[in-house]
Amino acid sequence: MQSLLANFSILLFMHLCIQSLYYLTFQKRWPNHVAAVSHILIVAIGIICLYMLPVSLDGYLFDLRTIPMVILVLYHGYQFGIPVLIIIILARFAFPGEFIYLELFFTLLIPTFVTMLVRRKLVQNLTYLKVFFYFIGIWFISDAIVGHIISEDITVYSYLMRFISFQLSALIMYFFIQTSTKNLEMSEQLRFYAEHDSLTGLLNLRSFLRKARDHESHLLKVVAMLDLDFFKQINDTYGHLNGDRVLADFAAFLSEQDDWLVGRYGGEEFIVMLEAATKEEAYNRMKTLQRSLSKQQFITEMGEEIQNVSVSIGLAELDQQKPLMTSVERADKCLYKAKKNGRNQVCF
Incomplete structure (x- = not known):
């Protein structure tokens, strides 16, 4: 349970860092290109931290790396996804493990490229229900397959716990992202109306x-x-x-x-x-x-x-x-x- 909470904490800390980053960009303290590079580095470092604190269930180690990777591609496309993917794949080889190629293929490469393919249709009118069903599909093509290949003796309880933690983390992340996005949009509107005439749209x-x-x-x-x-x-x-x-x-x-x-x-x-x-x-x-x-x-x-x-x-x-x-x-x-x-x- 402690390792699972550590994974949650890393995901939320990543979100807080990214939220603070875009708040600084909104205030025009940082240029957009600096914000983009910083965003990529925050996600990459966060996923590397997830490598270091895996969740252990029935002797099988797993983490929630797929979630931030998929969400990043979902919101920002391949321009952000590819650099992060390269960084975390290279970093993964610094950690010991028997099934490195297998887990990279199923937990990162497949979910990332699937999301790139369906992103344009998926982001239109994105809802909690869409996110829930999409991450069910992502879980089945990533963690579920890896768990079955690596450990044939894994219990139903372990599968259920992994599924629940995966879905709960994805929905929580989506909730915080949506809330932050709406707050930024509202702040942008308030700033616009504070600086512009409401009838003509010109500067006041x-x-x-x-x-x-x-x-x-x-x-x-x-x-x-x-x-x-x-x-x-x-x-x-x-x-x-x-x-x-x-x-x-x-x-x-x-x-x-x-x-x-x-x-x-x-x-x-x-x-x-x-x-x-x-x-x-x-x-x-x-x-x-x-x-x-x-x-x-x-x-x-x-x-x-x-x-x-x-x-x-x-x-x-x-x-x-x-x-x-x-x-x-x-x-x-x-x-x-x-x-x-x-x-x-x-x-x-």
Whole structure:
């Protein structure tokens, strides 16, 4: 029983290490390629530890190495599975044993390659029931065969205990993996909504200012404030739902026009940071944006076209020696001038 608990402990410790690894990756402390290599090494070391602490039943030694190997391939494919397989096969020869080739073939090679073949279909709508039945099949083609070949006198009790421990370990691992995955997905969603505007999907002002401050460039940086003209009339004529639709469509249009940093300032106002060689280039790019907008179609939910959607734009050069909001305020004043000059204007 102690050796069986040791196997459980190794599996859970592997999971905790991998969970911590991806948490660090989620926080962007570690790059993805470092996380991938670390994941491979954690699983390989964990399986090697399972070699060292086998479970003994009726004089027959076995371990739960097949479970982490199959789960790794199931979730990450051959890109992770093959390197781990090579490492643990080479490491296995460092431990004494009479049936090394037999156990490697049935407990690692066959389950791994079978999982690679069926992985694509199996991972679609994966459930506890699917996992349970799949690992029943894996047990029959791995541990059950090895046990029968190595020990003809093995009892039904031993087979049952091995089967139960195998299935229980697989389901527990799947439970912890699913829970961790859902937690990471929820954290990712919460971070996205903390950094982005919920209607347009653009960066909110706080995130925009942070990214703008962190961005380094040798070119001239220009802050642009954009305001949709006569937006209140759009709301009054077509309704607020269609007004929101215009905002979302304009945000998508704005993001597609150029390689610049875009955010929503608030209401019908948007903020852009662009790089240009000169002020004239920045001005011309904004005029090009306005001409493209005049050709853009905005459609209501009922299929009616909203005519004459235009935007006023205020520009200000980013002063690196002063707070970013100082340049934003200057761009906002230029925006006010553009609207005062008849709207659909660009003012620097």
